[in-house]
Amino acid sequence: MTxxxxxxxxxxxxxxxxxxxxxxxxxxxxxxLNEDVVRQISLIKNEPEWMLEWRLKxxxxxxxxxxxxxxxVHYPAIDYQEISYYSAPKKxxxxxxxxxxxxxxxxxxxxxxxxxxDERARLAGVAVDAVFDSVSVSNTFKDKLAEEGILFMxxxxxxxxxxxxxxxYIGSVVPHKDNFYxxxxxxxxxxxxxxxxxxxxxxxxxxxxxxxxxxxxxxQFERTxxxxxxDAYVSYLEGxxxxxxxxxxxxxxxxxxxxxxxxxxKYSTVQNWYPGDENGKGGIYNFVTKRAAxxxxxxxxxxxxxxxxxxxxxxxxxxxxxxxxxVGEFYSVAVTNNMQQADTGTKMIHLGKNTSSTIISKGISAxxxxxxxxxxxxxxxxxxxxxNYTECDSLLMSDTxxxxxxxxxxxxxxxxxxxxxxxxxxxxxDQLFYCKQRGLDAEDAVSMIVNGFCKQVIRELPMEFxxxxxxxxxxxxxxxxx
Amino acid sequence: xxTIKNLxxxxxxxxxxxxxxxxxxxxxxxxxxxxxxxxxxxxxxxLAGREGYEITQGEVIYKGENLLELxxxxxxxxxxxxxxxxxxxxxxxxxxxxLKAALNAVRKYQGLExxxxxxxxxxxxxxxxxxxxxxxxxxxxxxEGFSGGxxxxxxxxxxxxxxxxxxxxxxxxxxxxxxxxxTVSEGVNALRAEDRSxxxxxxxxxxxxxxxxxxxxxxxxxxxxxSGDKELAKELEKSGYSWIHDAPEGETA
Numbered sequence: 001m002t003x004x005x006x007x008x009x010x011x012x013x014x015x016x017x018x019x020x021x022x023x024x025x026x027x028x029x030x031x032x033l034n035e036d037v038v039r040q041i042s043l044i045k046n047e048p049e050w051m052l053e054w055r056l057k058x059x060x061x062x063x064x065x066x067x068x069x070x071x072x073v074h075y076p077a078i079d080y081q082e083i084s085y086y087s088a089p090k091k092x093x094x095x096x097x098x099x100x101x102x103x104x105x106x107x108x109x110x111x112x113x114x115x116x117x118d119e120r121a122r123l124a125g126v127a128v129d130a131v132f133d134s135v136s137v138s139n140t141f142k143d144k145l146a147e148e149g150i151l152f153m154x155x156x157x158x159x160x161x162x163x164x165x166x167x168x169y170i171g172s173v174v175p176h177k178d179n180f181y182x183x184x185x186x187x188x189x190x191x192x193x194x195x196x197x198x199x200x201x202x203x204x205x206x207x208x209x210x211x212x213x214x215x216x217x218x219x220q221f222e223r224t225x226x227x228x229x230x231d232a233y234v235s236y237l238e239g240x241x242x243x244x245x246x247x248x249x250x251x252x253x254x255x256x257x258x259x260x261x262x263x264x265x266k267y268s269t270v271q272n273w274y275p276g277d278e279n280g281k282g283g284i285y286n287f288v289t290k291r292a293a294x295x296x297x298x299x300x301x302x303x304x305x306x307x308x309x310x311x312x313x314x315x316x317x318x319x320x321x322x323x324x325x326x327v328g329e330f331y332s333v334a335v336t337n338n339m340q341q342a343d344t345g346t347k348m349i350h351l352g353k354n355t356s357s358t359i360i361s362k363g364i365s366a367x368x369x370x371x372x373x374x375x376x377x378x379x380x381x382x383x384x385x386x387x388n389y390t391e392c393d394s395l396l397m398s399d400t401x402x403x404x405x406x407x408x409x410x411x412x413x414x415x416x417x418x419x420x421x422x423x424x425x426x427x428x429x430d431q432l433f434y435c436k437q438r439g440l441d442a443e444d445a446v447s448m449i450v451n452g453f454c455k456q457v458i459r460e461l462p463m464e465f466x467x468x469x470x471x472x473x474x475x476x477x478x479x480x481x482x
Numbered sequence: 483x484x485t486i487k488n489l490x491x492x493x494x495x496x497x498x499x500x501x502x503x504x505x506x507x508x509x510x511x512x513x514x515x516x517x518x519x520x521x522x523x524x525x526x527x528x529l530a531g532r533e534g535y536e537i538t539q540g541e542v543i544y545k546g547e548n549l550l551e552l553x554x555x556x557x558x559x560x561x562x563x564x565x566x567x568x569x570x571x572x573x574x575x576x577x578x579x580x581l582k583a584a585l586n587a588v589r590k591y592q593g594l595e596x597x598x599x600x601x602x603x604x605x606x607x608x609x610x611x612x613x614x615x616x617x618x619x620x621x622x623x624x625x626e627g628f629s630g631g632x633x634x635x636x637x638x639x640x641x642x643x644x645x646x647x648x649x650x651x652x653x654x655x656x657x658x659x660x661x662x663x664x665t666v667s668e669g670v671n672a673l674r675a676e677d678r679s680x681x682x683x684x685x686x687x688x689x690x691x692x693x694x695x696x697x698x699x700x701x702x703x704x705x706x707x708x709s710g711d712k713e714l715a716k717e718l719e720k721s722g723y724s725w726i727h728d729a730p731e732g733e734t735a
Binding site (some may be wrong): 430437438441444445452453456 | 530531532533553554555557558559563564566569570571572573574575579580583584587588591623640644
């Protein structure tokens, strides 16, 4: 091993900074999954009958499904009977009415994570709906948003307060039959965020949810539904962390976005779930279905994701471009190190006329990790003049990691223009030496080069998220060139 | 400033430097000339600390420290600067970002505070005049899509900003047309200082018309075979490097 690669090794062996456990009392269901568990979740949530029926339908369908095995990832079979499907911090009263009533231990957790839940948040203009394990703990700025007619609340609340909206849209983008994990989520989801932006309203602040898995042996099945009505705009941020645990934990979320005429949704994720240790022990299985429907004409949805965590990532934020002139974008950085595995990418389904999509994917692999881009661009028969531009770049930091690209392109309309560019390169010793010769140490040099490689994606993130993402990239890759 | 004693270095077991002796005092400019394969680039890489070279004998003392024991970045922070023969492209990283990070790394070592953005811009704008670069240059990615001349000017800009004590210019004249050569040379000349030493490595005499050295050394087969003043370079120009081999063993500086 060269000196340089040893240094890189040393930098890569950084500790997981969000790996602390919060000691609070929790209410949880015993492990196991059957119709009774689904009924119990629905009961705890005090859900209307239609919601329970919806869950049960999904559950019964899930029973007939098999775990998908086409992804380029390997892991032992998950025993769904060993997982607890509900875990909530124990309520002292009927739940917090304001931040003062939130468990101080919880607030401390968010503080450690750097979530701006308190007054600082107001200054930063971020409204946070924090999901701790499965229940939304506190929802800031609800009043301010309410003035604009914006709904931003836990989805469990939305089911109670705005059943007509939830009923209309839930499962309309990701039906419960869509895939194994989506079906599971539909049956047992416990919370998540609900956003509705009324016609003509630009949401005045970034909406943010911070997900955190705390309890051991629980899965996190959150469900997010965002609807931007005609001419509305919203930017939504999602951050994720989890404590360090030896067991693997399952995270199977569903996110549905609906953009109506001329509406725009920006959805940004910084995912830093615990990736497991350097031998691949522990870590989150992140099996997520994220999909957007550009239903209205000239609507637009952008997915931006920086994925540095999780033992296994299986996720393809997609856009169905139904409305004429609608636009879909996918900007992704996926970093894998040590024994991490990622199979991620997007689907751009062009149905409407003059629809266009852009895919920029940056995969960075280090250690013995495996990193795959998997993307589908489909141009339907009626999608006159559809356009797609795809760029997939892979950066290898070691001789033992793998980068893979699986692009699928289906074109059924002769007027379509589809471009695909791909590159794979190894981080170059010349670049590192050049930076060092200018005085930068190995860590800073790697961080600078990697951030440069990811710039096209990072610049799509809102400012405060971009800074966090840049730091994460540096941390996730410390010491990883061979 | 710099003392090289009996330096031997190999690449993949093949000895390239075979006993280099050289002393460079503050303020001096030394030109090291020689035919291809003489070991010129190996010498500059060994001084800067690039990986892949095995030092088999000898020592290099820089400002009283054993240079060979230091990491490349430690050498840089202590004022050793290498102007690369082939400057490296770094996609997505702006020129100004690298410059600022580099300056701050050096300042940190010197125990100085990080320079703030406004002061830094003022400084860089001043230095850019030396190499006739315009502001647009700062925001382009490091060396990406730069012409040969722009890359070399960029190296000199970095040198101007970092103000090294010892600058090693590795074939800074290669690939330059006459106008670019003049610009680069003017930049270097403006950076001549009593407390700054420059080691210029070049194949051609023409650079020395623009940057006049105090000493000229001829490197051949891993040794300095002849040393003299700038007249030596002119002789070389006239007679070619083959003349060296016919000449008696020269004394070293």
